[in-house]
């Protein structure tokens with residue numbers, strides 16, 4: 001389904017459309033298993049606008065592609081395809097030489113302030129460094145450094161000029177990094193986990209400082225974090241990323257009050273709640289993030305999603321995961337039947353890699369001494385024992401055919417971002433072609 005431009009897109013400072021960033025996979029065991037391709041799709045078709053003056057949070061688990069996306073906006077990693085427009089100027093495909101003048105307008109703050117600063121360089125020199133690179137010299141540098149330090153709360157500034165990073169606390173170091181990043185008058189700051197390495201007590205202070213600087217310097221932020229609690233505090237809008245894609249984007253208050261995507265719901269449910277009346281086990285998104293070199297078909301979240309249904313992209317490896325769980329291979333002690341029966345079951349399969357063929361129709365061969373009917377019988381038993389497992393919603397037919405059990409899956413459809421009235425969500429549960437929204441509970 002085509003996606004409409006976001007409201008307010010006409011005032012966008014940054015307009016990202018269909019952005020892909022891929023990393024080459026080194027040759028090695030993983031490359032052999034994943035077969036062909038050999039790429040990691042770190043950012044896999046992302047579109048969004050960043051409006052002037054707003055704070056957009058990019059939230060997701062480790063490996064979801066947040067940092068890669070942030071770096072791509074600044075040209076620090078090359079886009080494989082798609083478009084990034086900054087105030088109307090296309091950045092994708094720009095040479096480093098043509099990118100350089102724009103860098104003063106587009107700056108980054110990294111997670112680790114200690115690693116961002118040269119331990120041998122004093123504060124005055126570090127903060128003034130970008131000015132010197134851009135040809136500013138003499139007293140102007142000192143005046144502007146003093147002004148930048150005062151702005152970030154390192155006051156009186158002259159006390160800090162000759163200090164080295166080792167003389168400063170974590171919070172003070174991050175203030176120095178922010179002073180250095182803002183001294184050239186940028187329009188956009190990409191802040192990649194800027195407070196996650198700081199003590200709890202200083203996190204809120206640094207975020208408050210960043211909000212004050214937004215007002216004073218007309219900044220726009222892309223705030224990258226895995227921490228929903230700070231995103232709630234700091235961001236006007238949030239974009240939830242999963243395996244290289246944005247799965248939900250909307251106003252922070254609306255997303256937190258009424259999360260739509262099952263992944264967003266799982267992430268929010270996993271935030272620790274310290275109120276005693278709400279104590280108890282938290283739901284965390286079940287399972288691991290899949291390998292970005294071989295993302296699941298259809299909706300990438302479907303293998304972990306309790307609501308996944310026919311169009312979400314079930315495939316052979318989902319069925320293999322179900323069988324392995326049944327046989328207790330993923331977690332000892334969780335097998336569905338007696339160990340001997342289940343060992344006998346698994347021995348009926350010639351090669352479990354038959355399940356990994358990337359197709360809507362897979363052929364599962366019996367092991368020597370077994371028949372395709374044995375294999376089919378095992379699959380049917382697994383279905384009878386756990387009929388509510390989501391994977392069965394995606395199995396269209398199972399039959400014996402030409403000495404193998406053949407499993408046919410429902411066709412996978414990639415979910416695009418859909419308007420829900422509040423947030424935009426990439427989930428088939430909100431697509432009237434497939435299901436009414438009431439299904440989500």
Ligand SMILES: Nc1ncnc2c1ncn2[C@@H]1O[C@H](COP(=O)(O)OP(=O)(O)OP(=O)(O)O)[C@@H](O)[C@H]1O
Pocket residue numbers: 023024040041042060061062063064065066067068069226292
């Ligand atoms: N330089 C690189 N070469 C190859 N793969 C990379 C490189 N950088 C990141 N990746 C891979 O790209 C994917 C996205 O990584 P990225 O660091 O952008 O995610 P992230 O959400 O920022 O995670 P984290 O919070 O851990 O930094 C991951 O699968 C990661 O392993």
